[in-house]
Amino acid sequence: MKFYGSTVRTLSVIAAFAVLLMLAGCGASGNKETLKFSEVSLNSEPSPPAAGKASKLIAAIDNDKFAAEEATVQFQINSKNDLPSLIDAVKEGNGYTSDYTFPSAGEYTITIHLMYPNDHFAFTKQLRVGE
Incomplete structure (x- = not known):
């Protein structure tokens, strides 16, 4: 050609x-700007949480832009011994909280889903639940 x-x-x-x-x-x-793994922390009250007792999960956002912006937040709770759970969280200060009772002791994998109007982030953290 x-x-x-x-x-x-x-x-x-x-x-x-x-x-x-x-x-x-x-x-x-x-x-x-993006939200980094290191800017989202997972805590609980009491720390560590105890199986069968009410606890509060806390996702703290250490990024001024994303902490000020409203998001829909859910905790996805997984363990080897129990069925997975997906629970909604409410905004408190620079983070989000939700009440939860862990059914058994052990290691839990908790994925924090943060859904902003133009972004979705999912950060997976580990949490140990005592007896």
């Missing part, structure tokens, strides 16, 4: 335009 000068120039302009669009898209998303 033989290309003529004007066709090659047209294809070159289209390719250059496509590259500029891709670079512009990358630049715009590069400035977007």
Whole structure:
């Protein structure tokens, strides 16, 4: 297939335009602030929680932008011994809390789901529950 000068120039302009669009898209998303794993902590009251007794799960947000913004937050609670649970949390100060009674002692994996209007973050933390 033989290309003529004007066709090659047209294809070159289209390719250059496509590259500029891709670079512009990358630049715009590069400035977007994100929430980091280290900026979300999981605590409980009492600490450590005890099996069969009421406790409070606390997800603290150590990022001014995301702490000030309203989010829908859920705790996903998993363990090897019990069925998983998904519970809603309410905003308190710079974090979110929820009451929960752990059915048994052991290691729990808790995923904190933070759903903001334009972002969704999920951070998995470990929590040991005593007897």
